[in-house]
Amino acid sequence: MATDHELHLRDRLTRLRSLNLLGGSRLSGELEKLQRQLDRIQSAPTDEEIWRSVELARHQDRPYTLDYVERLLEDWVELHGDRGRADDAALVVGLGRFDGRTVALIGNQKGRDIKERTHRNFGMAYPEGYRKAMRVMELADRHGFPLISLVDIPGAYPGVAAEQHGQGGAIARSQALMARLDVPTIACVIGEGGSGGAIATALADRVLMQENAIYTVISPEGCAAILWRDAGEARKAAAAFKPDAVHSLELGVIDAIVPEPEGGAHTDPDEAAQLLGESLRETLDELESVPADELKRRRRAKFRSLGVYA
């Protein structure tokens, strides 16, 4: 029989809609894990905690897409090119085995050192990147592979060539394709979920977010520059629009929070990968039991329900 302590915890869990918060752990019996999650979400994050998330999400040692790929996927084969114009290194795509099944994976990729950062364009995709992602989404759909999308982008690249090659249209069509896919799709924000550049690859059945990731309509600096005419007011902007995972969950923008190692994902990439892997496995198992038509219907209904009006 459940102890009072457990009943109390379960009660809190229900009130916090926190089945959602348990990405990576299971309700049955794992009290310690429950407690750990609960301790973390007892109260809404303070302005200081929100800013810490901004810093951790951008931490130079934070694991990037390929760090998770090498820890979570077997037989990884990276694919290249949009079959039209270029191979955008800021967005990687490929196939691999996850937990015994073939999956297609797309993910934004930043660089570790100056040379790689330049090569990866600081993780900011051109339209070619989205076209490359769309090619792999179509491939996944054709062969029935679930799609995993790891999101970590400061924003789509704001350059002359990017505009000439159709940045806006590419972002729109990438979302539209995700709304049409017949395979299960999971997106996880693993660092910066920056605006249009992020949502382009995040229209998924389930959207997860790592504990210290951020999800924003505009960067705190950009928001501050427009509203206060001073990019230095970024902390104030972040406090105002609350880009952290807990607030994103409260607003229904994400479905679950993926825990990170104490101190942030960069302190222990292996544990971070393990926790992410557990969440992905649990979510995929759940989605794979849903018929394709129903998946698509629910996916669209979920996004169509977002917003607050009267």
Next chain:
Amino acid sequence: MRARSRIASLADAGSFVEEAADLRSEYPLHFFDLRPYTERLAEAEMKTGLGEAMVIGQAAVEGTACALAVMDFSFMGGSMGSVVGEKFSRACDSAAERGVPLVSVTASGGARMQEGILSLMQLPKTVCAVEDLHDSGQALISVMTHPTTAGVLASFASLGDVIVAEPGALLAFTGPRVVQQTTREKLPENFGLAEQNLRFGHIDAIVPRPELKPHLARLLRLFSPDGN
């Protein structure tokens, strides 16, 4: 061009029936910048006489029935928040239910950042609404007017089965000022304008204002099963 004038210039006289006019924003995070968001909304409503940055409804264009979703840049820069997203979404449903095409006319600076991440979510929301419209067999005709940028260009506006623009309209995901500031690149002449977008293959046609109604009427007839 203001939304009401635009509707008057496109819809046959007396044919327009507005829908969802009462929708208003109710943002839960109490966003403050220099002034509270609610104050900005009230001011915009006073100034424009509109409840939001988009007006939707049923109409006929040269006798062909359609749905209309028309944006107004005067209302907070035509920014897309929860209400614009919901109105566009309902316009898609209304068109699907009545079995008619939807014409959108956009004028927008992008997502409404005062609504934080929920404004970004209006991108996938409107995209899903267009997909549902398409699944019902109906078309979206997108008219991009000055300016159609950022979140609106990166969502429903770019998903038109046919996309037409007004001469000289700025159609860009990132506008020239921000591109210049961020990249310090030298901007080509006419950067991001409709004429450049046509040249690079992003839109189907540039149609001057006096020709817009007959152009749309022809398109609407082509998408209507019996041609009228």
